[in-house]
Amino acid sequence: MDDLYRDYILEHYRRPHNFGVLDAPTASFEGANPLCGDRITMQIGVRDGVVAEIAFTGRGCAISQASASLLTDEIMGMPVDKAEAFRADDLLDLLGIDISPARLKCAMLSLETLEHALAEKPDSATAVEAPASAEAAKP
Numbered sequence: 001m002d003d004l005y006r007d008y009i010l011e012h013y014r015r016p017h018n019f020g021v022l023d024a025p026t027a028s029f030e031g032a033n034p035l036c037g038d039r040i041t042m043q044i045g046v047r048d049g050v051v052a053e054i055a056f057t058g059r060g061c062a063i064s065q066a067s068a069s070l071l072t073d074e075i076m077g078m079p080v081d082k083a084e085a086f087r088a089d090d091l092l093d094l095l096g097i098d099i100s101p102a103r104l105k106c107a108m109l110s111l112e113t114l115e116h117a118l119a120e121k122p123d124s125a126t127a128v129e130a131p132a133s134a135e136a137a138k139p
Helices: 009-016 060-074 082-084 088-095 101-120
Strands: 027-033 037-046 050-059
Touching: 009 037, 009 060, 037 060, 037 101, 050 082, 060 088, 060 101, 082 088, 082 101, 088 101
Parallel strands: none
Antiparallel strands: 027 037, 037 050
């Protein structure tokens, strides 16, 4: 059990990086783990094909919240296609600890939530600004 809560995991849990809300996110998604009650809302701001901003809010165990903190640090500034290619093994490497099968869902919640947010981003997210209305989008 001592290995599960290494100091840096607890540090990211107590003082998570990128915790908060974006003013104008390109996409947002709320993920939850109904087995334990963990919840994460991930917001991304994509500009010119790059994850220019990322933030999360949520509550849950140390593993789920530290995972979100570490993931947002890693994804910030990354091209969207590279962020979409980020895998579970990459996140487990960031965590740097052995995760029991019972805690794997907690650790993966942030990645699953990010994947949904990236999938929901509008195609126009590669532009700096999207049209303000449907009328403005007409040719």
